[in-house]
Amino acid sequence: MANAQQPGAPQPAPTGPTANAKKYAWPEKPVVLSTRVKRLDGPDKVSGRAKYSFDINRPGMIFGKIVRSPHPHARVTAVDLSEARRAPGVKAALVWKEPGTEAASEVRYQGEPVAAVAAETEEQAIDAARLVKVTYDVLPHVASEAQSMASDAPLVFQGGNTRKGATQEMGDLEEGFKQAAHIVEQTYSTHVITHVCMESHGCVCEWEGDKLTAWVSTQGVHASRQQLADGLKIPQANIRVITQYMGGGFGSKTNVGAEGLICARLAQQATAPVKLFLDRKEEHLDTGNRPSAFAKIRAGVSADGKLTAFDGQSWGTGGAGAVSGFPLPYIYQFPNRRRVHTDVFVNAGQQRPMRAPGHPQGCFLTEILMDELADRVRMDPVEFRIKNLPEASPNAAWGDYFRQGAKAFGWDKRHPTGDPTPGPIKNGFGVSAHQWGGGGRAGRAHCEITSDGGVVMRTGTQDIGTGTRTIVAMLTAETLGLPVSAVKPEIGDTMYPVCGASGGSTTAASISPAIRIAAGKALDQLFEKVAPQLGVSADVLVADTGRIHVKGNASKGMTWKDACKLIGTEPISTDGEWEAGLSSTGTSGVQFTEVDVDIETGIVKVKRVLTVQDCGLIVDRLTAESQVYGGIIGSLNFALFEDRILDRVTGQMVNPNMESYLLAGMSDIPKIDIMLVDTPVQRSRGVIGIGEPPTVSTASSIANAVRNATGATVRSLPLHPHKILAAIEEQKAGGTK
Amino acid sequence: MAQKNKDPEKPEQIDRSRRNFLKTAGAVSTVPLVAGIAGAAVADAQTGAAIAGPGDVPIQLMVNGKRLNLNIEPRMTLLNALRNKADLTGNKRGCDRGVCGACTMIIDGRTAYSCSTLAIEVQGKQIRTVDGLANGATLHPVQQAFCDRDALMCGFCTPGFVMATVALIEKHPNPTPAQVKAGLDGNICRCGTFTRIMEAATSVKGVARG
Numbered sequence: 001m002a003n004a005q006q007p008g009a010p011q012p013a014p015t016g017p018t019a020n021a022k023k024y025a026w027p028e029k030p031v032v033l034s035t036r037v038k039r040l041d042g043p044d045k046v047s048g049r050a051k052y053s054f055d056i057n058r059p060g061m062i063f064g065k066i067v068r069s070p071h072p073h074a075r076v077t078a079v080d081l082s083e084a085r086r087a088p089g090v091k092a093a094l095v096w097k098e099p100g101t102e103a104a105s106e107v108r109y110q111g112e113p114v115a116a117v118a119a120e121t122e123e124q125a126i127d128a129a130r131l132v133k134v135t136y137d138v139l140p141h142v143a144s145e146a147q148s149m150a151s152d153a154p155l156v157f158q159g160g161n162t163r164k165g166a167t168q169e170m171g172d173l174e175e176g177f178k179q180a181a182h183i184v185e186q187t188y189s190t191h192v193i194t195h196v197c198m199e200s201h202g203c204v205c206e207w208e209g210d211k212l213t214a215w216v217s218t219q220g221v222h223a224s225r226q227q228l229a230d231g232l233k234i235p236q237a238n239i240r241v242i243t244q245y246m247g248g249g250f251g252s253k254t255n256v257g258a259e260g261l262i263c264a265r266l267a268q269q270a271t272a273p274v275k276l277f278l279d280r281k282e283e284h285l286d287t288g289n290r291p292s293a294f295a296k297i298r299a300g301v302s303a304d305g306k307l308t309a310f311d312g313q314s315w316g317t318g319g320a321g322a323v324s325g326f327p328l329p330y331i332y333q334f335p336n337r338r339r340v341h342t343d344v345f346v347n348a349g350q351q352r353p354m355r356a357p358g359h360p361q362g363c364f365l366t367e368i369l370m371d372e373l374a375d376r377v378r379m380d381p382v383e384f385r386i387k388n389l390p391e392a393s394p395n396a397a398w399g400d401y402f403r404q405g406a407k408a409f410g411w412d413k414r415h416p417t418g419d420p421t422p423g424p425i426k427n428g429f430g431v432s433a434h435q436w437g438g439g440g441r442a443g444r445a446h447c448e449i450t451s452d453g454g455v456v457m458r459t460g461t462q463d464i465g466t467g468t469r470t471i472v473a474m475l476t477a478e479t480l481g482l483p484v485s486a487v488k489p490e491i492g493d494t495m496y497p498v499c500g501a502s503g504g505s506t507t508a509a510s511i512s513p514a515i516r517i518a519a520g521k522a523l524d525q526l527f528e529k530v531a532p533q534l535g536v537s538a539d540v541l542v543a544d545t546g547r548i549h550v551k552g553n554a555s556k557g558m559t560w561k562d563a564c565k566l567i568g569t570e571p572i573s574t575d576g577e578w579e580a581g582l583s584s585t586g587t588s589g590v591q592f593t594e595v596d597v598d599i600e601t602g603i604v605k606v607k608r609v610l611t612v613q614d615c616g617l618i619v620d621r622l623t624a625e626s627q628v629y630g631g632i633i634g635s636l637n638f639a640l641f642e643d644r645i646l647d648r649v650t651g652q653m654v655n656p657n658m659e660s661y662l663l664a665g666m667s668d669i670p671k672i673d674i675m676l677v678d679t680p681v682q683r684s685r686g687v688i689g690i691g692e693p694p695t696v697s698t699a700s701s702i703a704n705a706v707r708n709a710t711g712a713t714v715r716s717l718p719l720h721p722h723k724i725l726a727a728i729e730e731q732k733a734g735g736t737k
Numbered sequence: 738m739a740q741k742n743k744d745p746e747k748p749e750q751i752d753r754s755r756r757n758f759l760k761t762a763g764a765v766s767t768v769p770l771v772a773g774i775a776g777a778a779v780a781d782a783q784t785g786a787a788i789a790g791p792g793d794v795p796i797q798l799m800v801n802g803k804r805l806n807l808n809i810e811p812r813m814t815l816l817n818a819l820r821n822k823a824d825l826t827g828n829k830r831g832c833d834r835g836v837c838g839a840c841t842m843i844i845d846g847r848t849a850y851s852c853s854t855l856a857i858e859v860q861g862k863q864i865r866t867v868d869g870l871a872n873g874a875t876l877h878p879v880q881q882a883f884c885d886r887d888a889l890m891c892g893f894c895t896p897g898f899v900m901a902t903v904a905l906i907e908k909h910p911n912p913t914p915a916q917v918k919a920g921l922d923g924n925i926c927r928c929g930t931f932t933r934i935m936e937a938a939t940s941v942k943g944v945a946r947g
């Protein structure tokens with residue numbers, strides 16, 4: 001795949017690099033970084049040897065099961081555990097939702113935890129959970145945004161069913177609409193989806209006296225420790241959280257959740273280790289989701305294709321009492337704009353961050369509008385977008401990416417809206433742009449070099465599937481001039497130095513500076529030991545290709561092994577933490593999509609996706625590309641398949657499984673071309689992170705491609721066949737204004 | 738009554754219709770619960786046919802070429818029996834209803850969702866799980882291809898994809914993309930590794946027809 005070029009000078013960083021960041025600046029010609037290194041734990045994962053938290057089996061371990069509310073809104077008036085306690089194999093039972101008349105006794109969504117049991121086998125635990133008798137006072141509920149906002153809606157949330165946010169305003173809206181030659185006024189929306197991590201949420205908890213060890217499926221071992229300590233009211237020092245391998249989180253596993261605390265309490269009561277992992281239905285109901293997004297937008301464009309005004313009222317639901325914010329308008333410059341957002345509450349599980357929270361929604365609502373506006377002024381969508389971008393900078397380089405991507409994609413072959421060829425299969429192209437912050441924040445690492453030449457890099461981060469273990473070794477190896485295989489990376493344990501949760505595409509950019517500095521300091525100490533042996537001063541030494549030698553004179557030196565023999569009995573032991581200057585924030589990318597739409601069935605087939613994506617200094621090119629593939633496929637799911645459907649009458653989720661909650665399979669995957677931007681400008685920005693940006697805009701470019709193919713605009717996701725057919729019918733009947 | 742199968746040596750005679758399944762379930766429920774918990778196989782009072790459970794019963798499985806003796810409830814799935822009773826945790830539980838494929842094992846040469854297969858039903862059959870695929874430190878060519886192409890991310894679906902690919906390759910040693918799609922459409926990856934799984938599956942060399 002071709003590298004994209006990116007001209008333009010870097011913007012000054014908001015804070016200058018620290019002394020350490022200058023001293024341990026990234027190498028100009030990296031040996032390991034930016035190459036393709038296979039993930040180190042691949043062999044363990046493909047062979048089943050990797051022990052995920054779900055795989056931990058402890059001696060004497062029993063199984064927990066949570067009893068959940070079948071009602072979307074009710075008050076728990078009584079919980080009777082007596083029959084459950086007498087059931088075969090039961091070792092513990094507890095009430096989670098204390099019955100009563102207070103607000104605390106209310107369940108506000110189907111699947112909210114009420115009680116729990118633990119028994120010797122999983123099957124016995126499921127049986128016993130059925131024997132827990134819960135008495136409910138069923139209360140009125142709302143199952144959709146419209147129901148919740150209706151004037152006659154029952155008041156189901158204290159403080160109201162909705163919460164209006166502050167108005168964001170800029171420029172002069174009235175003047176902006178005066179300048180407009182065309183105005184589009186439409187309502188756009190996206191739906192609720194759930195994370196569907198392949199490994200469900202849960203943990204294994206084992207007590208030894210007052211000390212707890214928890215193997216949690218989490219995106220944050222240290223965050224989990226804190227939440228367990230707070231919830232159990234015990235010191236953090238008494239808790240060890242371990243996550244050697246975890247099966248996907250996508251933002252939903254930064255919290256141990258009720259299931260974590262329940263598991264710990266069951267284990268305490270049973271005086272036995274307890275495994276509690278949720279089933280698929282519980283996953284859909286109670287482990288987070290991506291909020292819906294709606295916006296009624298009025299937008300103006302001048303005759304020459306400049307955006308003039310944007311007036312948007314937006315709303316969405318993050319479930320029972322949770323926020324639903326998203327950026328709007330997205331990326332493109334409306335000089336005069338107003339936007340007000342309202343959070344709408346419904347009786348459904350609360351949202352949690354989901355891969356690029358808010359951005360896929362804001363991107364879709366804006367990008368579909370952009371194509372509608374482009375058509376009004378009869379401009380090519382790419383040209384129209386370029387004309388309305390913010391000023392170019394290293395973290396806002398869409399203009400160049402649009403041009404490069406369009407060329408590589410063959411955008412010039414795009415026909416105007418509506419495939420003119422006869423026959424039921426219509427072909428179309430779509431385009432979209434996205435941004436994400438990413439970047440570093442606090443993270444720590446510890447480096448140890450022993451006299452046998454061994455190198456261990458410890459950092460209390462975790463690998464959520466991005467390949468963190470591998471980049472820990474790569475970053476260390478680069479700094480020490482060693483092969484990747486010479487470094488032992490240790491992660492996923494609160495015994496290691498504190499790191500933040502893996503969220504917001506911050507992991508690589510947080511740990512990379514810490515590792516670079518820790519390894520750099522360790523190498524400095526080794527140089528001090530080697531220098532007298534060589535009769536030189538330490539500052540002339542360098543480490544590369546497994547040797548330590550005088551810079552520019554490879555023969556005056558010694559092997560890494562020999563150098564380490566000088567260390568003696570006390571290992572070199574150094575710490576590093578994130579410092580400004582080795583990482584940056586802000587990425588940009590664009591995507592192009594080609595689809596075939598069968599206008600008789602409404603079925604969309606995505607044929608190919610091309611993306612131009614930057615991420616600063618690429619750490620592992622192989623796994624970085626995998627992130628991009630994954631992001632695009634995730635967004636294809638968002639566009640075409642997945643949809644959390646709540647029954648509008650009962651408030652029950654009708655598809656809490658994987659057979660009717662649809663996800664792409666092998667046959668649904670398009671050809672994907674990745675143009676990863678690797679330029680001196682991007683490299684100079686340091687590490688940024690790439691987990692989230694690629695998943696933002698694919699859905700939008702698919703939707704625009706469907707519009708280009710059919711000539712009909714579907715203004716709400718997902719692009720299910722019936723909606724496409726309805727839009728085509730509406731178009732035939734004269735369309736919408 | 739329920740058990741119409743006259744020759745227990747010929748399990749293919751079992752009528753698997755839903756109606757008959759319900760009748761069978763009804764017959765089981767007539768057995769006193771106490772006896773069920775205490776004993777293993779219990780004779781149906783009316784037909785004399787052997788009914789297993791509902792308590793633990795001894796079963797013998799052939800897993801990765803080794804005999805495995807387990808005491809399990811007859812309702813236990815093959816996946817749970819191996820994961821919870823034999824610490825064979827390579828294959829994973831994703832959906833627990835035969836959709837996601839993380840639990841895919843190979844039973845007598847055919848892929849099966851082990852989450853939807855009763856352990857007691859597959860006695861006498863050759864069961865292969867991901868745990869037994871590698872030869873010591875030497876990975877199976879399919880496993881190696883997955884590593885080489887980075888055909889995994891979080892890796893939780895990977896054991897199922899690996900087993901489905903092994904079964905595919907043993908049938909079609911050089912599969913076309915269409916054959917890969919057909920062979921692996923019963924598995925779901927949430928991280929989105931499909932592109933590279935396709936690369937891996939079409940690059941595997943040196944697997945004999947099974």
